[in-house]
């Protein structure tokens with residue numbers, strides 16, 4: 224399918240009149256188009272500013288997600304008419320919308336804080352000098368103004384220079400997605416008179432850098448900031464035997480590498496900062512985890528006012544005392560006032576052993592009467608309360624496009640095998656009319672699965688990750704190729720999946736074969752390719768785990784783990800996935816009863832991992848016409864017994880894709896929370912039986928069929 228469309232493209236290119244025009248002329252036209260595009264972007268920005276002025280008068284919030292979604296979906300449809308793919312249009316307009324929101328936010332902020340004139344030169348205190356991550360983050364945050372930077376060797380000195388008026392603002396890191404909160408900064412903020420007035424999330428890409436003449440094999444020492452060193456401590460020793468030496472800032476590490484005359488010294492720093500010091504990158508991306516972002520806080524002597532049209536956050540520090548339940552009482556105040564919390568961090572209090580200071584970030588404006596009243600309320604429950612600041616939030620969630628809209632742009636009319644079927648899906652409520660006998664039987668069984676059972680949790684569990692919801696009223700499609708075979712294959716699959724509007728990309732990397740000499744899957748290398756493809760196309764990813772030892776390292780790389788049918792009662796594996804904080808799909812075993820499935824889920828829950836999704840994939844019966852008999856009657860039954868989401872994998876219960884369509888629709892009709900499907904973009908692999916015994920009787924859809932199926936499901 225991918226190859227075919229590439230062929231089609233080159234066909235149109237060679238047939239089109241532009242192919243005959245000399246290259247120089249084509250380039251001239253491109254250059255002129257690009258400058259027109261720039262002018263259009265600038266004009267669009269001006270209009271965004273007018274929108275902000277207009278909204279200021281009408282007091283409307285700057286974020287209007289319904290309008291954003293409509294805008295994006297209309298653009299995708301229009302783009303499709305002129306040959307632009309949905310993915311391309313979405314990516315372009317996410318950037319444009321994000322910029323527009325930032326322009327509006329900055330305008331409203333400048334109006335709320337007229338004293339902070341943006342035309343002034345600002346001086347900003349940061350840790351380390353040019354090249355440090357604080358410096359780069361500060362540059363991003365204050366990109367609209369001309370700034371001077373003051374570099375310091377400790378966080379304490381950064382804050383003091385702002386307090387003493389030597390700098391206007393300070394930019395300091397507060398937490399990192401890999402290594403967590405920076406405890407020293409929390410303690411310093413508590414004692415400081417400064418207010419938090421902004422935040423900046425900056426992606427960290429640690430590289431190993433050195434002088435141009437230095438070779439990796441000759442390195443003996445690598446200078447690194449302790450935080451950077453912690454974030455690379457597992458991966459770096461695998462790449463080099465050089466010793467890590469801790470220094471007070473990344474800028475100092477860079478300086479030491481730049482002064483090296485022996486050709487043996489390196490530093491951990493970003494690519495940008497290496498350039499600033501005339502150094503080269505020896506290895507890119509040396510951190511333990513690829514997704515690595517640091518959140519920086521911007522502090523100032525004066526608290527800032529946040530316009531009530533701008534989404535904002537308030538950070539507070541509280542000490543609740545030692546009365547049992549006192550923290551719970553505080554949290555209940557926020558719950559009752561409907562104020563979401565995005566962070567709760569605790570730190571010991573100096574001189575008061577076993578007492579804690581809690582740092583809380585809440586969504587809301589401290590000037591909003593609702594928040595102000597809640598703060599007043601909790602002040603009564605606390606020994607100490609300090610508002611650290613109220614500031615515009617950095618999180619601008621990308622506008623979501625519905626799978627319906629995406630699938631509409633792919634096919635205008637559906638001609639599949641569903642004619643005559645009802646278009647309406649029914650979401651049956653759990654039956655309440657079970658007989659008393661059934662009731663008492665199910666109660667005694669329910670005791671076995673204490674945590675998985677409805678009595679434990681009457682409301683549906685909804686499992687959320689990366690914007691995907693599985694459970695409740697949501698319907699999710701998890702799909703992808705059977706296995707990861709290579710980068711091009713999984714990239715194309717991710718792109719296709721994202722265009723089609725699937726929720727999660729699946730592909731296996733560990734595939735035991737009937738013959739020990741067969742292809743066993745790409746292993747951890749495959750997981751990394753899957754992770755990268757998911758990141759590139761903004762799709763969460765799922766893969767199967769087969770061994771207890773690798774559960775943890777795989778869980779770090781994917782968003783969802785799968786336990787296959789053959790491993791449903793592999794209790795050590797169930798326990799291992801129960802110990803990690805990652806959602807798990809548990810497939811029903813080939814010969815397992817519903818009761819056994821729920822008990823297997825209980826194994827995972829009992830270890831502490833409450834994020835279990837069940838999956839019906841057919842069971843063995845006397846019927847041999849298909850590999851399995853899909854037990855759809857299990858869906859309403861399981862929904863009655865358990866609060867856990869239940870999905871369906873219909874692909875083993877059918878011989879061909881025509882039969883898959885009605886079965887998929889039936890799964891949705893009986894109330895499944897989603898489907899697991901397989902597609903293959905490479906025609907020759909669809910019927911291949913060399914990959915894995917699991918594929919033998921499994922129906923793998925071609926791209927076209929898959930798109931049709933998704934379209935029909937969301938009709």
Ligand code: PEP
Nearest residue numbers: 731787788789810840917
């Ligand atoms: C799979 O889909 O990768 C798989 C192993 O399926 P099942 O566990 O349903 O056989």
Ligand code: MN
Nearest residue numbers: 874901917921
């Ligand atoms: Mn399968």
